[in-house]
Amino acid sequence: MSDPDGAGRREALKRVAVSLREGGVGFALAGGYAGWALGGPEPENDVDFVVTETDAGRAAEVLAAAGLDVAHPPEDWLFKVYSDGAMVDVLFRLASETVDDELLGRAVEQEVLSVRMPVVDATDLIIGKLAALNEHACDLSKVLPTARALREKIDWPRAEAATADNDLAVACLFLLRRLRVAPGSPTP
CATH class of the missing domain: 1.25.40 (Serine Threonine Protein Phosphatase 5, Tetratricopeptide repeat)
Structure with a gap:
């Protein structure tokens, strides 16, 4: 998928965040786009969100029900969502550590692209x-x-x-x- 100006990634970021929030799934924006939301440079690759491992299955169901294309790759620590010509990774383990409520609890609620969401x-x-x-x-x-x-x-x-x-x-x-x-x- 090619998205040289990042418009598709930004739209996908918003759609996934809104869908997770409306579905009642705890989550946080992570990875390069979290860094961007906190004041760092905008990344040129995919968007990352984190959910707890116990909520991963429900998160995938919520996103699929919202009309997003959900795929389960061989890796056992994430699933992928495709939207607006962009890929979003939804991770439930970071560097072999399980995402937990404590990590999500430290996330900072802020506006990202006019959408309020938690950011790691x-x-x-x-x-x-x-x-x-x-x-x-x-x-x-x-x-x-x-x-x-x-x-x-x-x-x-x-x-x-x-x-x-x-x-x-x-x-x-x-x-x-x-x-x-x-x-x-x-x-x-």
């Missing part, structure tokens, strides 16, 4: 981006611009503690401190 908080967003770093997916361009844009909103000690067992996340945090995006002095 900046710290949970950066934790997800850091935790996703691994030997096969170590693209810092998915982390650095968001971290720079949201640096004042991030609880850096919580992000560091949550990703301390991921060597690539630790290295990225070192770089973020060295670039003066994250507070503190880089330690060798």
Whole structure:
């Protein structure tokens, strides 16, 4: 699906959010578009939402009933929704961690594209981006611009503690401190 100017992604974002809210499913905008809603750069890929694992089946039913095309890929941590020529991922696990009511409870309710919706908080967003770093997916361009844009909103000690067992996340945090995006002095 091609959507070079992002218009389809933005429409899909609104349709999915409104459908989930009207269906009574707890959710939050996540990923690159959450970063954008919080003040970061607009992403050029899909839209992400999170729901709890226990609500995933109901969320898929609600979205299908709203006329959206729902697909279940082989991955067991998300399903996909197609709308307005764009793809939306609905995740119920982030970096192998189950999405829970606590994460959704930290989401910030705000207006995104004239639609009120919960948006994951900046710290949970950066934790997800850091935790996703691994030997096969170590693209810092998915982390650095968001971290720079949201640096004042991030609880850096919580992000560091949550990703301390991921060597690539630790290295990225070192770089973020060295670039003066994250507070503190880089330690060798």
